Each structure stands twice: as C-alpha cells, then as structure tokens.
Amino acid sequence: MTDRSSDTQVHRIFLDRWSPRAYDGSRLRDADRDALFEAARWAPSAFNAQPWRLLYAEQGDANWDRFVSLLVPFNQSWAKHTSLLIFFVSATTFNDRPYYNHSFDTGAAWMSLALQAHMLGLHAHGMAGFDHDAARKELGLPDDFRVEAAVVVGRQADASILPEALQEREQPSDRKPVGEIAFAGNFVN
Numbered sequence: 001m002t003d004r005s006s007d008t009q010v011h012r013i014f015l016d017r018w019s020p021r022a023y024d025g026s027r028l029r030d031a032d033r034d035a036l037f038e039a040a041r042w043a044p045s046a047f048n049a050q051p052w053r054l055l056y057a058e059q060g061d062a063n064w065d066r067f068v069s070l071l072v073p074f075n076q077s078w079a080k081h082t083s084l085l086i087f088f089v090s091a092t093t094f095n096d097r098p099y100y101n102h103s104f105d106t107g108a109a110w111m112s113l114a115l116q117a118h119m120l121g122l123h124a125h126g127m128a129g130f131d132h133d134a135a136r137k138e139l140g141l142p143d144d145f146r147v148e149a150a151v152v153v154g155r156q157a158d159a160s161i162l163p164e165a166l167q168e169r170e171q172p173s174d175r176k177p178v179g180e181i182a183f184a185g186n187f188v189n
Contacts, residue, residue, distance in 0.1 A: 019125035019126065020159075021166055022159045023157055037113070040109040043109040045105035046104075053090070053091075054089075057085050068080050075127050079125075087139060088147075088149045089106075114151075122154060122155060
C-alpha cells in the first residue's frame with residue numbers, strides 16, 4: 001500500500017481515505033449504514049436546501065441486482081461484491097428557480113459519507129461509470145432531479161479476489177500538487 005504524505009498540517013483522515021475495488025460483500029450493521037446517512041445529512045448546503053437524496057440497495061435485497069445493473073460492465077464486475085450501493089441524486093431547483101449549487105452541495109454530502117465510512121473502518125468508492133439515462137428512468141426521478149454519482153460501501157477484501165489487471169491498481173492513488181489546483185487570482189490552465 002502506498003503511503004500518502006503531505007508537507008502541510010492536513011489531517012491524516014484525508015490522506016488515509018481511499019477507494020478500493022476489492023470488497024468482501026458482508027452485510028453492514030444497520031447502525032453503520034444509518035451513521036453513513038446521518039453524516040451525509042449534516043453536510044453543508046446553500047440556503048440549507050439539502051438538495052441531495054440517497055437511493056440505496058443493500059447486498060441481497062430486492063433492489064440489489066437492479067441497482068448493480070445500472071453500472072457500466074467494468075464497475076459491475078467488482079461493485080457486485082460490495083455491501084451497499086447508493087445513487088446520489090440532487091434537486092436542480094430550489095423554490096421553483098434553478099439551483100446552481102446542487103452538485104456542489106451533493107458532493108459535500110458524498111464526502112461526509114466517505115469520511116464517516118473511513119471512521120467506521122469501511123471504504124466508500126464513488127463512480128461516474130453508470131448509465132445515467134437508465135438510472136434516471138429506473139430510479140423514477142422527477143424532471144428537476146439529476147443523478148450525480150453511484151457510490152459503493154463495504155469492508156475491504158484482499159486484492160487477490162480481483163482480476164489480475166485490477167490487483168496491480170488496488171492501492172491509494174496520489175493527487176496533483178496544490179500548485180496545480182489552487183491559484184491566487186484568475187484561472188490558470
């Protein structure tokens with residue numbers, strides 16, 4: 001496992017949290033699942049609108065296969081072994097007007113859930129690899145809601161359960177240096 005490091009005083013939780021693909025498929029305790037949703041509930045949002053909704057299925061329940069089928073085949077191949085699959089959706093309007101912060105706010109809810117998972121000894125992996133149109137239809141979304149991401153949560157398993165090509169990638173990834181993402185003043189490309 002790659003040891004992430006920083007030259008700043010950033011808390012270890014940000015360095016230690018990562019998104020594996022090897023999961024053991026064991027059922028989560030209801031209390032852990034509920035803590036994940038509670039963490040997302042307390043995320044900040046503009047106007048306190050809380051535009052996010054979390055639509056979920058648990059391994060083996062009536063919705064599991066249907067939710068997994070919405071993922072692209074590559075993600076289905078490993079995500080079917082997780083414990084919990086969540087689709088984060090967000091309201092694109094607030095008080096009958098466009099709500100431009102809906103994705104930003106829903107992203108805050110995702111990060112809150114991901115950090116709570118880490119604190120519980122679990123792992124969360126967010127994905128954009130799903131059929132967005134099929135998910136919108138299958139999940140019964142109203143016109144003013146958007147599917148933002150799919151997220152799986154579970155207990156990490158040994159990488160040996162993955163296909164060989166994925167085993168090599170089963171480690172925390174690095175990030176761009178701060179100097180490539182944060183700029184004083186105007187946009188820099």
